[in-house]
Amino acid sequence: MEDKWFVGVDLGGTSVKLAFIQEEGEILQKWEIPTDKSEQGKNILPDIAASILNKITELGETKERLSGIGMGAPGAVDKEQGIIYEAVNLGWPKNYPIVKILGELSGLPVDIDNDANCAALGEMWKGAGNGAKDIACLTLGTGVGGGIIVNGNIVQGVKGAAGEIGHITIVPEGGAPCNCGKTGCLETVASATGIVRIAKEEIIKYEGKSSLKELYKNKGIIEAKDVFDCMSQGDSLSKKIIDHITHHLGLVLANIGNVLNPEKIVIGGGVSKAGNLLLHPLQNYFKQFAYSAVAVSTELVIATLGNDAGILGAAWLAKNNRY
Amino acid sequence: MEDKWFVGVDLGGTSVKLAFIQEEGEILQKWEIPTDKSEQGKNILPDIAASILNKITELGETKERLSGIGMGAPGAVDKEQGIIYEAVNLGWPKNYPIVKILGELSGLPVDIDNDANCAALGEMWKGAGNGAKDIACLTLGTGVGGGIIVNGNIVQGVKGAAGEIGHITIVPEGGAPCNCGKTGCLETVASATGIVRIAKEEIIKYEGKSSLKELYKNKGIIEAKDVFDCMSQGDSLSKKIIDHITHHLGLVLANIGNVLNPEKIVIGGGVSKAGNLLLHPLQNYFKQFAYSAVAVSTELVIATLGNDAGILGAAWLAKNNRY
Numbered sequence: 089m090e091d092k093w094f095v096g097v098d099l100g101g102t103s104v105k106l107a108f109i110q111e112e113g114e115i116l117q118k119w120e121i122p123t124d125k126s127e128q129g130k131n132i133l134p135d136i137a138a139s140i141l142n143k144i145t146e147l148g149e150t151k152e153r154l155s156g157i158g159m160g161a162p163g164a165v166d167k168e169q170g171i172i173y174e175a176v177n178l179g180w181p182k183n184y185p186i187v188k189i190l191g192e193l194s195g196l197p198v199d200i201d202n203d204a205n206c207a208a209l210g211e212m213w214k215g216a217g218n219g220a221k222d223i224a225c226l227t228l229g230t231g232v233g234g235g236i237i238v239n240g241n242i243v244q245g246v247k248g249a250a251g252e253i254g255h256i257t258i259v260p261e262g263g264a265p266c267n268c269g270k271t272g273c274l275e276t277v278a279s280a281t282g283i284v285r286i287a288k289e290e291i292i293k294y295e296g297k298s299s300l301k302e303l304y305k306n307k308g309i310i311e312a313k314d315v316f317d318c319m320s321q322g323d324s325l326s327k328k329i330i331d332h333i334t335h336h337l338g339l340v341l342a343n344i345g346n347v348l349n350p351e352k353i354v355i356g357g358g359v360s361k362a363g364n365l366l367l368h369p370l371q372n373y374f375k376q377f378a379y380s381a382v383a384v385s386t387e388l389v390i391a392t393l394g395n396d397a398g399i400l401g402a403a404w405l406a407k408n409n410r411y
Numbered sequence: 412m413e414d415k416w417f418v419g420v421d422l423g424g425t426s427v428k429l430a431f432i433q434e435e436g437e438i439l440q441k442w443e444i445p446t447d448k449s450e451q452g453k454n455i456l457p458d459i460a461a462s463i464l465n466k467i468t469e470l471g472e473t474k475e476r477l478s479g480i481g482m483g484a485p486g487a488v489d490k491e492q493g494i495i496y497e498a499v500n501l502g503w504p505k506n507y508p509i510v511k512i513l514g515e516l517s518g519l520p521v522d523i524d525n526d527a528n529c530a531a532l533g534e535m536w537k538g539a540g541n542g543a544k545d546i547a548c549l550t551l552g553t554g555v556g557g558g559i560i561v562n563g564n565i566v567q568g569v570k571g572a573a574g575e576i577g578h579i580t581i582v583p584e585g586g587a588p589c590n591c592g593k594t595g596c597l598e599t600v601a602s603a604t605g606i607v608r609i610a611k612e613e614i615i616k617y618e619g620k621s622s623l624k625e626l627y628k629n630k631g632i633i634e635a636k637d638v639f640d641c642m643s644q645g646d647s648l649s650k651k652i653i654d655h656i657t658h659h660l661g662l663v664l665a666n667i668g669n670v671l672n673p674e675k676i677v678i679g680g681g682v683s684k685a686g687n688l689l690l691h692p693l694q695n696y697f698k699q700f701a702y703s704a705v706a707v708s709t710e711l712v713i714a715t716l717g718n719d720a721g722i723l724g725a726a727w728l729a730k731n732n733r734y
Contacts, residue, residue, distance in 0.1 A: 164704060222569060236670060238561045245672020246545060247708035252669045255702040260662055268702060339583055343663075344670055346575045347559060349568020379578040380592060381487060385570035
């Protein structure tokens with residue numbers, strides 16, 4: 089019998105990433121299509137199904153080569169019912185039955201999970217998790233996402249809201265407002281957006297000389313990357329800002345460590361590209377705040393799969409449910 | 412074939428609680444023996460084995476009636492290896508092979524877990540968890556213990572340190588020293604000991620009239636219970652103290668809720684006897700700090716089994732591993 093392939097789909101607000109992936113996690117073919125959010129997103133699933141079927145024909149294969157579709161979607165899902173509770177960014181109505189619709193359109197079995205959970209599964213399977221079965225993942229991007237894996241499975245929670253690490257309250261009083269409606273969430277501090285917000289506040293207050301301050305004056309904007317870059321060149325204001333960020337993030341990770349004592353905590357997303365500039369101060373605060381047995385046994389690592397984490401984790405979902 | 416019984420053992424620093432428990436969780440016989448900590452605790456396991464065998468004879472039964480022993484022990488354990496890493500309170504050497512020793516002494520299969528984890532399993536099986544498979548439990552006693560259950564199983568963590576909720580850092584700067592070596596742990600605030608410490612500090616600072624202050628002046632000591640009692644009689648200093656405690660505890664529980672979105676968070680231990688005086692303010696802070704989907708779906712409840720949680724959870728361990 090020929091090898092079966094799995095389809096990994098990472099559905100985002102701007103584009104859909106797709107891939108054919110073989111059983112061991114090798115990416116055979118990878119492509120993207122735009123996300124058509126018009127008309128309450130009713131074309132999104134038909135576009136995905138058509139794109140998969142076109143691509144398999146293009147490769148001189150037939151649908152029989154495909155074992156199933158796994159998809160990560162931007163919102164909390166009910167895996168059993170195959171629905172996404174809410175996906176504000178896509179225009180879909182509440183409780184949209186993804187699995188049924190995409191299954192009928194494609195003629196293939198479909199499994200879904202939240203996109204942050206898929207990224208976590210991808211890192212567990214082929215990335216920084218390195219096969220560890222108990223990991224916590226967080227994605228520091230525009231927002232902060234999270235996925236918790238216990239014994240090789242994503243923890244869903246009673247309403248699909250497990251892994252909402254970005255909305256852990258880290259500034260209980262006087263915190264900045266968060267998109268979720270609360271204030272002082274981790275996302276307001278440790279996302280790329282949060283880092284920029286804090287950097288701007290600190291720049292205004294800072295009276296000394298600073299390359300970051302100069303940069304902001306000249307360009308009119310700064311990015312999270314600029315803060316790390318300036319810090320690496322010795323700018324003390326930038327160092328202070330990153331110290332503030334990693335103090336808060338390290339405390340959250342230590343507290344997650346105390347609850348789950350996972351083998352690894354994997355840090356991904358755009359901000360994680362800062363590598364050791366982020367990881368080293370974070371490790372220091374983690375060790376300061378974690379219970380002693382956790383501090384020595386739970387390891388903080390940077391994610392390794394980049395943008396492929398989502399499609400790989402989605403394919404893992406499909407694979408895991410077929411075998 | 413006759414019903415088989417399970418032995419539930421809850422090993423504490425002062426006494427050992429034992430019980431014969433039938434398959435459905437009915438406690439058939441319950442008794443206690445003192446914990447003999449002399450000579451590095453070498454008599455503890457022989458005493459337990461002898462007590463079980465004596466009791467079964469006393470009841471006119473034989474060992475064949477017993478299907479296995481489950482035991483909760485005060486420290487982090489490695490279930491696979493059957494060892495307890497460290498049990499400072501009992502005098503045992505490090506990595507003490509409980510399962511092997513007690514198995515040989517009793518001639519029965521033995522399963523172990525940490526005592527807080529057993530209490531969590533007990534509450535899941537027969538108590539406030541009410542059969543829910545995803546719960547977090549914490550015990551507010553002299554210290555603060557915790558147990559995390561995902562999909563019906565205790566989360567152990569890579570070094571047995573999952574569920575160390577008591578050592579979540581809740582006062583990151585200027586917190587009180589904790590027995591674990593850190594400062595500002597939840598245990599320094601929300602344990603009975605922590606409540607008394609904070610109450611005494613507040614009494615000294617408080618200049619108004621207060622029944623709690625009077626009580627302390629007259630008795631020379633106060634207990635956590637006194638603070639709740641005075642609050643229920645309208646004492647505003649006591650209300651302020653409980654507000655401070657529940658603010659911190661509610662924040663921790665909300666953050667655990669965001670990570671796991673469990674069906675229930677079960678609060679046990681001596682402090683939980685305050686019932687709604689504790690639960691109601693706690694629920695308010697929980698809802699304030701939890702992510703919206705978590706706030707409406709994760710329920711805070713008071714434990715219902717009291718001192719029986721440990722023996723029931725220990726028996727569940729034995730039952731779960733036999734079938």
